[in-house]
Amino acid sequence: MAKLGNDGLAEVVAKYPKHFVGWSALLPMNAPEAAAKEAERALRNGANAIQLGTNANGIPLDAPQFLPIFEVIAKSSKPILLHPARTRDMPDYPTEKYSKYEICSVLGWPYETGVTLARLIFSGIMDRFPDLKVIAHHLGGVIPYLEGRVGHSFDQLGARTSDEDYGALLKSLKKRPFDYFKDFYGDTAVEGARAATVCGIDFFGADHVLFASDCPFDKEKGKGYIRDTIKVLDSLALSDDAREKIFFRNAQRLFGLS
Amino acid sequence: MAKLGNDGLAEVVAKYPKHFVGWSALLPMNAPEAAAKEAERALRNGANAIQLGTNANGIPLDAPQFLPIFEVIAKSSKPILLHPARTRDMPDYPTEKYSKYEICSVLGWPYETGVTLARLIFSGIMDRFPDLKVIAHHLGGVIPYLEGRVGHSFDQLGARTSDEDYGALLKSLKKRPFDYFKDFYGDTAVEGARAATVCGIDFFGADHVLFASDCPFDKEKGKGYIRDTIKVLDSLALSDDAREKIFFRNAQRLFGLS
Numbered sequence: 001m002a003k004l005g006n007d008g009l010a011e012v013v014a015k016y017p018k019h020f021v022g023w024s025a026l027l028p029m030n031a032p033e034a035a036a037k038e039a040e041r042a043l044r045n046g047a048n049a050i051q052l053g054t055n056a057n058g059i060p061l062d063a064p065q066f067l068p069i070f071e072v073i074a075k076s077s078k079p080i081l082l083h084p085a086r087t088r089d090m091p092d093y094p095t096e097k098y099s100k101y102e103i104c105s106v107l108g109w110p111y112e113t114g115v116t117l118a119r120l121i122f123s124g125i126m127d128r129f130p131d132l133k134v135i136a137h138h139l140g141g142v143i144p145y146l147e148g149r150v151g152h153s154f155d156q157l158g159a160r161t162s163d164e165d166y167g168a169l170l171k172s173l174k175k176r177p178f179d180y181f182k183d184f185y186g187d188t189a190v191e192g193a194r195a196a197t198v199c200g201i202d203f204f205g206a207d208h209v210l211f212a213s214d215c216p217f218d219k220e221k222g223k224g225y226i227r228d229t230i231k232v233l234d235s236l237a238l239s240d241d242a243r244e245k246i247f248f249r250n251a252q253r254l255f256g257l258s
Numbered sequence: 259m260a261k262l263g264n265d266g267l268a269e270v271v272a273k274y275p276k277h278f279v280g281w282s283a284l285l286p287m288n289a290p291e292a293a294a295k296e297a298e299r300a301l302r303n304g305a306n307a308i309q310l311g312t313n314a315n316g317i318p319l320d321a322p323q324f325l326p327i328f329e330v331i332a333k334s335s336k337p338i339l340l341h342p343a344r345t346r347d348m349p350d351y352p353t354e355k356y357s358k359y360e361i362c363s364v365l366g367w368p369y370e371t372g373v374t375l376a377r378l379i380f381s382g383i384m385d386r387f388p389d390l391k392v393i394a395h396h397l398g399g400v401i402p403y404l405e406g407r408v409g410h411s412f413d414q415l416g417a418r419t420s421d422e423d424y425g426a427l428l429k430s431l432k433k434r435p436f437d438y439f440k441d442f443y444g445d446t447a448v449e450g451a452r453a454a455t456v457c458g459i460d461f462f463g464a465d466h467v468l469f470a471s472d473c474p475f476d477k478e479k480g481k482g483y484i485r486d487t488i489k490v491l492d493s494l495a496l497s498d499d500a501r502e503k504i505f506f507r508n509a510q511r512l513f514g515l516s
Binding site: 055057058059060088089090092093094095096100101102103105106107108109110111112114115118119122138142144145146147148149150151152153154155156157158160161166169190191192193194195196198199200202203217218219 | 346350
């Protein structure tokens with residue numbers, strides 16, 4: 001199925017070059033070895049990115065069986081498009097079985113995006129593959145707003161835990177946790193929220209933010225978020241250089257587009 | 259225990275009026291009926307606020323047994339100080355038993371704060387007690403950064419769920435979900451993160467933000483976050499009026515201080 005899908009995308013992009021500048025591959029994450037092979041095949045076949053969910057059937061991405069996948073992607077120098085994948089089967093309280101009121105996606109998606117970035121750091125995956133490029137949708141999930149906690153709180157990792165030696169883990173990392181978070185990329189898909197856009201660009205910097213809109217999930221089935229996001233970006237005091245990077249140069253560079 | 263604690267606070271505040279302007283009561287949430295009574299007693303005894311955790315032994319605050327507590331607090335016109343309470347027993351993925359790397363507090367606390375605000379809205383508690391004042395620590399948890407989702411996504415509540423009639427629930431609410439979120443209060447305890455502070459004040463407005471610092475959880479055991487938070491607020495282009503509200507007038511008004 002993944003092969004069919006990925007080959008289909010390659011075909012459509014080749015056929016309609018004026019509509020599509022590239023494509024991103026999906027992997028059969030339920031079969032990690034096959035997923036690594038398919039990643040390799042798709043990238044050789046021209047995939048401009050690999051899209052990964054923030055979990056695979058409920059399993060976090062830092063599970064050992066997924067390591068070969070990261071190895072293949074890191075070698076390719078193409079980015080990961082990290083998309084949230086939480087369902088209501090992940091409850092919000094330990095006494096419940098399901099997440100209620102669609103909280104799992106409205107709030108849970110940006111949360112799980114942030115959690116996954118943290119797990120990629122603390123599991124050692126980012127140290128193992130320092131050139132791995134991860135684009136976290138929705139402007140990094142919750143991370144930019146939690147800049148203070150991601151900085152100061154993770155600097156004290158281990159201070160509040162007694163049964164795991166997180167202090168030793170912290171020391172074993174090659175960088176300050178905060179610096180890994182800053183090295184990730186975000187996209188501007190925050191549904192046209194201006195203050196959040198400013199906060200996210202402040203956190204990642206103009207070199208690490210790519211235009212995106214969350215199309216088609218607005219009431220107009222797509223046009224609304226595209227228009228609102230462009231409007232917000234146009235309203236910011238960005239230099240021409242920063243503006244061009246966010247609107248297309250970062251995408252050209254990361255996805256290998258001309 | 260709760261009575262002893264609350265009476266002790268009242269005593270210390272009465273004894274050292276130059277050091278303490280007021281106190282907030284804690285409740286025995288494991289015994290909801292006793293908690294409602296203790297809330298009533300503490301408020302009569304001068305409590306300026308009631309502090310609630312975002313869960314009580316893993317149970318969400320909108321569980322029916324807690325309704326009498328909200329009733330008492332709403333009548334008093336004193337605010338709730340909503341503090342996150344998630345522990346590592348609340349895992350981040352359905353295939354795991356614990357939250358790893360202290361993610362449960364660093365990212366999970368602001369998440370659960372946002373979740374609790376959503377639950378207070380969609381359970382109907384905010385419609386039932388429209389005058390209830392909730393101050394959400396850490397500048398509203400994740401809510402201000404997710405302004406776009408909290409607005410547009412919750413406007414479409416029910417569109418992605420088939421086995422619950424969330425569409426009917428949405429229609430039964432007295433206001434747009436977004437408007438309830440804007441009616442909550444936040445404090446400035448974001449560990450001196452400037453862009454987050456701007457984003458949070460933009461969301462809640464100067465009438466709904468109170469100074470707080472997350473003291474004593476910085477490396478200097480308190481002084482650092484206080485100093486950094488004041489520095490950030492001083493660096494913002496706030497009117498004198500907005501500045502005074504955030505630094506003390508909102509606190510005077512909400513807590514009933516002179």
